[in-house]
Amino acid sequence: MNAAAMQPETTPTVAMIRTLGLISAICGLIIVGAYQGTYDAVQENKRIAVERAVFKVIPQAKSIVEYLALPDGKIEKLGAGGTVPGAVKFYAGYDAAGKLAGIAAEGAAKGYADYVRILFAYDPANGAVAGFGVVSSRETPGIGDKILVDRDFLANFPLEAKLSDDNQVLAHEIRAVKHGTKTNPWEIDAIAGATITSRAVARAINDTAQTLLPRVAPHLDQIKEKP
């Protein structure tokens, strides 16, 4: 009795649990409602964003199909199951007639600030990287972000990316060289003052191309026509 009298304002445990439970239930409903209500619009937005990015690097493309290049060297259409460990996702862009216009894949490498994620287009007919676009980058405005507008830098593309004779790796590693010292068609002439970002672009392309192209090359016939 005495103890109870000394703590008159203690809230019963039940009241606390009841309130927390009720609030959680209301909040749960709101979150699920918001998720379901926006799901279709969000998925559609993501699809459009991917399409727009691919169409930008493969200008002739009118439609795209997503593929996976599996670690065992096979390629298959990306199904509902999503991606598989070790597989490289790439997009095949088809022109109006349903012919393969090019393939696009993502690459990422550490830049000056955070990772630079790019999407590059590969032209299988010429064995060259046709161009690239930035997926996300936090490079310094006015310096690192010049990779998209600097004329000399964009003149690096198309960039030779032929496979070695045994189709296992690229014949020449794609790398960035100091501004003005480019001598080979597989080298990227870096932007003066933005060497680190230029190098990140080269490394991003090289890393993905080294894994993806040897897997895709033997199966080009399979993806030549729009399925």
Add this chain to the structure above:
Amino acid sequence: MSQTKTWDEFMEGIWRQNPVFVMVLGMCPTLAVTVSAVNALSMGVATTFVLICSCALVSLTRSFTPKEVRIAVYIVIIATFVTAVDYAIQAVSLALYDALGAFIQLIVVNCIILGRAEAHAAKHPPLPAMINAAGMGVGFTVGLLALGTVREILGAGALFGVPLFGAGFQPWVVMVLPPGGFFVLGAWLLLFAALERRKQRKLAEVATNV
């Protein structure tokens, strides 16, 4: 509740207790996302929505929220509306979502919202709480826009993405970098402090003359 009282509740956040310029709260999004006017406006609108909704719910449940668990309750409520806003922004524009980045999720710990829930909504009925929250939200948005427009004009030579100057304009790049946020915020605070000081001096003059 009288008209003037309602108006007072609303104006509190816009002028007297402006979250950015007077209380200097929520500096994390204020400095980080105000690189352009569009970002500033969207961040302000998102925060305002979360403020109004969470203050309404906090106020509605205030009578049966024991004080021991109130902070947990506020955080759950705020996090819920932030999640809803997060999905809504993704549905509206992915580009905007990427531009705002982690700062959408960080609205959860924005001290303006938790501060309003604790200091106002927990003690007032839903309607005044929402009006006060709306005022705070608008005040925050105005503050963000004040930074965002100046930084975009100086740092990118544009306003809401529309170029203002000719091709010869050399952007003042530091303004869209983090230091620019501090410069512009400092300049605005200086301006408001100067205004306040002038007002005080005028009042003092009037007092001595009488």
